[in-house]
Each structure stands twice: as C-alpha cells, then as structure tokens.
Amino acid sequence: MDSKVVWITGASTGIGKELAMEFSKAGCIVVVSARRKSRLVRVVSEIKFAEREASAFVCNVLSERSIQITAKRIREKYGNIDLLINNAGVTAFKSFMETKTFDYDLIMNTNLRGAFLCIKNVLPQMIRKKKGHIINVLSVAANTALENSSVYAASKAGLLAMSNCLREEVRRYNIKISNLLPGAVETPMWDSRSRQRYKNRMMNPEDIAKIAVQIFQQPKKVLIEDIVIKPSKGNI
Numbered sequence: 751m752d753s754k755v756v757w758i759t760g761a762s763t764g765i766g767k768e769l770a771m772e773f774s775k776a777g778c779i780v781v782v783s784a785r786r787k788s789r790l791v792r793v794v795s796e797i798k799f800a801e802r803e804a805s806a807f808v809c810n811v812l813s814e815r816s817i818q819i820t821a822k823r824i825r826e827k828y829g830n831i832d833l834l835i836n837n838a839g840v841t842a843f844k845s846f847m848e849t850k851t852f853d854y855d856l857i858m859n860t861n862l863r864g865a866f867l868c869i870k871n872v873l874p875q876m877i878r879k880k881k882g883h884i885i886n887v888l889s890v891a892a893n894t895a896l897e898n899s900s901v902y903a904a905s906k907a908g909l910l911a912m913s914n915c916l917r918e919e920v921r922r923y924n925i926k927i928s929n930l931l932p933g934a935v936e937t938p939m940w941d942s943r944s945r946q947r948y949k950n951r952m953m954n955p956e957d958i959a960k961i962a963v964q965i966f967q968q969p970k971k972v973l974i975e976d977i978v979i980k981p982s983k984g985n986i
C-alpha cells in the first residue's frame with residue numbers, strides 16, 4: 751500500500767481520526783479534512799512524529815465549493831486520490847416528532863449530500879485512471895429500525911442505495927465501492943453520559959479503522975461490498 755493517497759473526511763475526531771492513524775501505519779499518504787483546523791493539525795502532527803506523510807485541509811462538506819477546492823489541492827499536492835473515505839457525519843438522537851427541519855437539512859446535507867459531492871469530485875480522475883476505491887462509513891441504522899434515528903437512518907440508507915447503484919456503473923473502470931455499517935462506537939458523536947454508560951459495550955474507533963484498512967488491502971479481483979460490524983453484545 752506504499753504511497754497510496756487516502757482522503758478521509760471528518761477526520762478531526764472519532765472514527766475518522768483512527769482511520770488516519772491506521773491507514774498511515776499501513777503505509778499510505780493520509781489527507782485528513784474536517785472543519786476544525788486545530789484538531790486536524792494535531793492528527794497530522796501525530797502522524798508526522800512517526801515520520802510518515804500526512805496533510806490537513808479544512809473542508810466543510812456542507813459546501814460544494816469547499817469540497818471542490820480541497821479535492822483540487824490534494825491533487826495538486828499528491829497528483830492522485832486512490833481512496834476516498836466518506837466518514838464526515840452528524841446525528842441528532844431525537845424522535846421524529848422532535849426533529850426540526852433544521853436537523854433534517856443538517857443531517858441529510860452532511861451525511862448524504864456531502865458524500866455525493868465528495869464522490870463527484872474524485873470520480874472523474876478515478877475513471878480516467880481506471881482505478882480507485884471509495885469507502886462510505888454508514889451505520890447499522892441504514893438497515894435496522896432504531897428509535898430516535900429516523901433522519902439519520904434515512905441519510906445512511908440513502909447513501910447505501912446511492913453507492914450500490916454507483917458501484918454497478920463504475921465496476922467497468924475497476925473502481926471499487928465499499929460500505930461499512932458499524933454499530934455503536936465510542937466517539938464524541940455520543941454524549942458523555944451514554945459513553946460512560948455503554949463504554950464496555952461500544953466498539954473502539956480503532957476496531958473500525960483496522961477493518962477499513964483490510965477492505966482496502968484486498969487483492970484487485972476482490973471487493974468487500976458491504977460489511978456490518980456490531981458490538982459482540984449487540985446493538986445499543
């Protein structure tokens with residue numbers, strides 16, 4: 751995997767940060783993006799301390815312009831994007847009745863539209879080169895009915911459906927699309943009470959990151975399409 755360029759969105763904390771660490775350990779050049787620059791700088795410093803290559807770009811996936819600029823800068827710096835990981839995501843943990851239009855727009859625009867735009871900005875180059883890989887960090891919510899997650903579930907199910915269709919369109923260019931559906935992972939997405947309460951049941955972000963590396967390391971002829979990863983004691 752030496753010198754493969756991996757762009758990870760939402761890599762300032764949680765699963766995204768651990769994806770950066772694990773892909774770096776696996777020998778990849780890691781590009782991290784998110785809105786909080788100071789956190790990104792910390793991630794890159796940690797990687798560079800281990801004498802590996804990494805870069806940070808502030809990128810808000812709610813903004814098409816921000817995504818376009820980021821994709822362009824990565825290509826200018828490294829020439830290629832071998833793997834895009836659509837990881838940036840938000841949720842609200844509210845019942846349907848409590849969910850406001852603002853929540854709907856934020857969740858759908860971050861999780862679904864944001865991923866759509868990132869894919870749009872890497873795909874032309876992947877098609878030209880006839881290679882590339884896109885991994886979407888979805889959730890078990892994409893295919894499981896959970897309370898207080900209706901719009902989040904819709905955003906993840908939407909991206910699952912979109913990716914499944916896209917996969918059929920890009921197989922002919924040797925482009926792989928993989929969907930990762932994790933159950934509960936202990937990250938800042940959960941409030942501190944839930945993290946404390948379920949700490950022993952939740953998976954660690956490194957667990958998910960290590961599996962993502964394995965997905966990317968498969969032989970050219972092998973594609974892990976969808977993978978569900980749950981806490982061994984089940985959903986929370």
Ligand SMILES: NC(=O)c1ccc[n+]([C@@H]2O[C@H](COP(=O)([O-])OP(=O)(O)OC[C@H]3O[C@@H](n4cnc5c(N)ncnc54)[C@H](OP(=O)(O)O)[C@@H]3O)[C@@H](O)[C@H]2O)c1
Pocket residue numbers: 759760761762763764765766783784785786787789809810811812836837838839840860887888889890931932933934935936937938939940
């Ligand atoms: N934790 C779980 O139990 C769990 C389970 C299944 C799936 N997931 C999925 O895993 C992914 C990562 O979540 P996490 O659990 O690691 O939570 P997290 O620590 O809150 O990470 C979310 C990341 O998304 C970024 N982000 C949010 N809005 C953004 C925007 N508009 N533009 C760019 N980046 C944005 C955040 O960075 P900034 O705030 O710095 O922008 C942060 O780096 C999400 O897609 C989530 O749905 C999580």
